[in-house]
Amino acid sequence: MVRKKLIAGLSVAAMTGALTVAVAGVAGGAPAVTWSPCTEEILVGFDCATVAVPMDYAHPDGKQISIAISRHKATEPQRRRGVLFTNPGGPGGTGRDLLYNYLETPLAKVYDIIGIDVRGLGGSTPLNCEVPSTPEPVPTTRPSDTVFPRITEYEKQWEEGCVRGGGEFRKHVTTPNTARDLDRVRAALGEDKISYLGVSYGTWLGAVYGQLFPEHLDRSVLDSSLDPGTTWHDQAYDVVDATKANFDHWASWTARRDATFHLGTTPKKVRASIDKIADRLAVEPVGGIENQTQLDLVVGQYTRYRQVWASLAKDLQKVQAELPLPAGDPALADSNRRAAAVAARLTEQAKTENGVYRTILCDWAWPTDLNVYYRDMRRVRETVPFGGTVPQLAPNNCFFHQGDREPLPAIGKAKYPKGLVLAAEGDTQTPMVNGEAMARTLGSSLIAVRGEGQHGQYTAGGMDPAIPVKPNPCVDDKVNAYLVDGKLPPRRTDCDSTNPPAAIPTDPAPGVEDLIADLGSIAEQLLHAVLPHQAR
Structure with a gap:
């Protein structure tokens, strides 16, 4: 799940079920694909083509739009x-260049791997939103109450701009229609079935495809999954919980190495140290950090990745001591470089997907009371x-969305062919509980990666290029065995991360006072885990 545009700036008439049957029949008559060598520099070496699909599947003979696809042919035909x-x-996310991720895997030997720019994106018929005329509120991880209405007004302008820019096409950019496009592409390729590998939101798209067209789905891997039974808004609560858990784990690890x-x-004392830094940053820059927002982004980003826990603790130790860092200090400079790289990547992605992102979000129902958003933001x-959790809970353009949307299909195991779901313990974009819910709902097998924070598990496919990650054979070998040979793992398999924290010795056993403080922190974490979100 990619964060909404505000977070990127910080770092970061209803159809009936009968329509599906009609669409499936139409797809069978789709014209064959005509491949030619790709000419775009990033796609050179692949084959490219376009497939015409209906803009409105309720009127399949009406206006057609174009879906751009790419192919890497199986190297062992x-x-x-x-x-x-x-x-x-x-x-x-544009998909035609995703093929690069899998060229060195066994999948490339036995599959024609297909990349797709879904409707509205990239080489496909574009969906555009008009950019608001008023400036965006200054991005901050801790907006004051006075900023809330400005954020809301800005999102209203985005919705109005999307309506103007997207026109009639925007009404038909939905996840079910994107799934129907996939089936049109399948038919145009002359294939009776497809196998599927989707990451993040791509897991939801795969689940919807398997629900609408189960007879055409063979093997599927859903990597870093959404929860198919929860709205996008409510999954933001899981993001907050995962962010807090990462911070708590890092604080515990750091406290055991206070020397x-x-x-x-203790974890509480570590948090107190961070809060003191944040309080100082509210007044002036300190120790090479400009403001609270920069601190929050660095802490949120680094606490999810165990392999950089030590770097974070060392940097914050210097800041806490208010020691001016020498020019070009590699530790904090590296922290800031990585945070800036994440922000640049997400900002660029938001620019290229803006219309589709802000449209697909409105597939789900959103709270209609602004007080719900404001209450959560304050809490x-x-x-x-840390990490942009507050903007994640802010009102977005879908609060102002009007008009009917096609109901999302109910996802279940009755139709969906049993497949494989991947999830990581520290992933804050699609938290582990979401992956567990997807596997449970589909009756699929789950690979759970303990101690891992990256988003995207297969082929060390982390979505953050600024953080070094090592491949995980425990994950990759099982995915390959399933997609290539059909060997599905047991219902649940736990893998350990290949990106652990630095091997720094722990301190001698704590005294009684610290033990009591540790127990208090553990009790607080347990209370947080069992209380419902609304009670927090």
Whole structure:
């Protein structure tokens, strides 16, 4: 799940079920694909083509739009077992260049791997939104109450701009229609079935495809999944919980090494050290950090990735001591470089997917009371401001969306062919609980990666290029065995992360006072886990 545009700036008439049957019949008569070598520089070496699909599947003979696709042919054609459709998520990530992620895997030997720019994106018929005429509120991880209405007004302008820019086409950019496009592409390729590998939002798209066209889905891997039974808004609560859990794990790890980092001997004391830095940053820059927002983004980003826990603790130790960092200090400079790289990547992605992202979000129902958003923003601002959690809970353009949307299909195991779901313990974009829910709902097998924070598990496919990650054979081998040979793992398999924290010795056993403080922190975490979100 890619964060809404505000977070990117910080770092970061209803159809009936009968329509599906009609669409499936139409897809069978789709014209064959005509391939030619790709001419775009990033796609050179692949084959490219376009497929015409209805803009409105209720009127399949009406206006047509174009879907751009790419292909890498199986390198061992004698072993070819069909096509593998891929999707990078977003919603709205361009997909034709995703093929690069899989060229060095066994999948490339036996599958024609297909990349797709979904409707509205990239080389496909574009969906555009007009940019608001008023400036965006200054991005901040801790917006004051006075900023809330400005954020809301800005999002209203985005919705109005999307209505003007998208016109009639926007009404038909939905996840079910994107799934129908996939089936049109399948038919145009002359394939009876597809296998599917989707990441992030691509897992939801895959689940919807399997629900609408189960007879055409063979093997599927849903990597870093959404929860198919929960709205996008409510999954933001899971993001907050995962962000807090990452911070708590890092604080505990750091507290056990206070002789090295000097941030506090208990998790509470470590948090107090961070809060003192944040309080100072509210007044002036300190220790190479400009403001609270920069601090929150660095802390939120680094606490999810265990392999950089030590770097974060060392940097904050220097800031806490208010020691001016020498020009070009590699530690904090590296922290800021990575945070800036994440922000640049997400900002660029938001620019290219803007219309689709802000349209697909409105597939789901959203709270209609602004007080719900403002209440959550206040609560999280005080408790878990790290990594952009507060903007995640802010009103977005869908609060102002008007008009009917096609109901989302109910996802279940009755129709969906049993497949494989991947999830990571520290992933804050699609938290582990979402992946567990997807596997449970579909009756699919789950690979759970313990101690891992990256988003995208297969082929070390983390979505953050600024953080170094090592491949995880425990994950990759099982995915390959399933997609290539059909060997599905047991109902649940736990893998350990290949990106652990630095091997820094722990301090001697704590005294009684610290033990009591540790128990208090554990009790607080347990209370947080069992209380419903509304009670927090």
